[in-house]
Amino acid sequence: xxxxxxxxxxxxxxxxxxxxxxxxxxxxxxxxxxxxxxxxxxxxxxxxxxxxxxxxxxxxxxxxxxxxxxxxxxxxxxxxxxxxxxxxxxxxxxxxxxxxxxxxxxxxxxxxxxxxxxxxxxxxxxxxxxxxxxxxxxxxxxxxxxxxxxxxxxxxxxxxxxxxxxxxxxxxxxxxxxxxxxxxxxxxxxxxxxxxxxxxxxxxxxxxxxxxxxxxxxxxxxxxxxxxxxxxxxxxxxxxxxxxxxxxxxxxxxxxxxxxxxxxxxxxxxx
Numbered sequence: 001x002x003x004x005x006x007x008x009x010x011x012x013x014x015x016x017x018x019x020x021x022x023x024x025x026x027x028x029x030x031x032x033x034x035x036x037x038x039x040x041x042x043x044x045x046x047x048x049x050x051x052x053x054x055x056x057x058x059x060x061x062x063x064x065x066x067x068x069x070x071x072x073x074x075x076x077x078x079x080x081x082x083x084x085x086x087x088x089x090x091x092x093x094x095x096x097x098x099x100x101x102x103x104x105x106x107x108x109x110x111x112x113x114x115x116x117x118x119x120x121x122x123x124x125x126x127x128x129x130x131x132x133x134x135x136x137x138x139x140x141x142x143x144x145x146x147x148x149x150x151x152x153x154x155x156x157x158x159x160x161x162x163x164x165x166x167x168x169x170x171x172x173x174x175x176x177x178x179x180x181x182x183x184x185x186x187x188x189x190x191x192x193x194x195x196x197x198x199x200x201x202x203x204x205x206x207x208x209x210x211x212x213x214x215x216x217x218x219x220x221x222x223x224x225x226x227x228x229x230x231x232x233x234x235x236x237x238x239x240x241x242x243x244x245x246x247x248x249x250x251x252x253x254x255x256x257x258x259x260x261x262x263x264x265x266x267x268x269x270x271x
Contacts, residue, residue: 014175017116021173024119031126032213032223033153050223051131072130073225079128080229084121088233091117092241112174132222139217146217156211163197163205192250194258200268202243202259206234207266238265 030046090096091114101107139145170176197204213227247255264271
């Protein structure tokens, strides 16, 4: 496989871009899982967590407390919707893909641009999110319950990594599209995975994400708000965008039959 000048230039952009995407995925995991980070070495890599906050004056009374909580909750919801949800939906649309293809005269950059832009939007959210440190539940006093929550979160990460083994990660990240093929290959038809984890739920990658954001022994109001907003966005995107596209991409009846065989999207036997 020889690298032409355009391919080499593309990879000069793709490699650091891919590194940034991987860093942001790791940062998000640390941001959600750890409600405080003490070692300076870790802080240098991951400056904030979901419950970090700056010192502020205590509320004067109950009304002042709820006004602050409501204002912060609305601000965070607006941040998530404007910076992440709306652009994410736009870039997942076929209109956006056609736009990129027309502007760049090639569609091979579409996936990489999508991933880098999503990572940048996530970066803004992690840095600008305003914590709400009111404790919803705290299980840190019970070693067994605390361990159980950590095990569930670890299971969420494992689900995502295991599911990643069923995906061409270079293609998923948008890098393989930039590489010249070793030898010309005929276009492969889309393959619908129905075995393994996909035999229990239709979207196991999202199941792992839900475990990661919800399974915490120390749940604050800010963490709960982020988990609820992310969950609502993912469920809506899957139900109203991704699955209709899958229905259209496969031959008539194929995806509908899979949905009948595996009725649950995220949680086996529940939803």
